[in-house]
Amino acid sequence: MAEKTAAQTAAEEAPAPPANLVATLADGTYVKRRSARQRACDEPKGKKICAGHLKRWYEAGGEVRSKFGPAVEVYRCERCLTLYLPNESETPRTGTLAY
Numbered sequence: 001m002a003e004k005t006a007a008q009t010a011a012e013e014a015p016a017p018p019a020n021l022v023a024t025l026a027d028g029t030y031v032k033r034r035s036a037r038q039r040a041c042d043e044p045k046g047k048k049i050c051a052g053h054l055k056r057w058y059e060a061g062g063e064v065r066s067k068f069g070p071a072v073e074v075y076r077c078e079r080c081l082t083l084y085l086p087n088e089s090e091t092p093r094t095g096t097l098a099y
């Protein structure tokens with residue numbers, strides 16, 4: 001009887017999910033919620049963090065738009081391509097084009 005519990009198996013297969021994780025796309029891309037004023041990616045990379053810049057991403061694919069709406073404001077890390085949604089406590093930066 002060497003069966004593992006489901007919790008043990010999950011802990012071995014997947015590292016702890018990142019804080020602020022909102023969703024995971026079919027291709028494994030994380031979609032996370034930005035912390036207030038967050039400007040750089042905080043995905044762990046070994047003992048450091050990725051720290052790539054978060055850029056507004058206008059080419060969000062169908063999966064992102066079907067999950068979060070066609071007008072979703074999405075940012076993407078320029079290094080690891082993790083996606084970020086804006087923090088609710090910040091006003092959208094779409095200016096006069098806001099709708």
Ligand SMILES: [Zn+2]
Nearest residue numbers: 041050077080
């Ligand atoms: Zn990154």
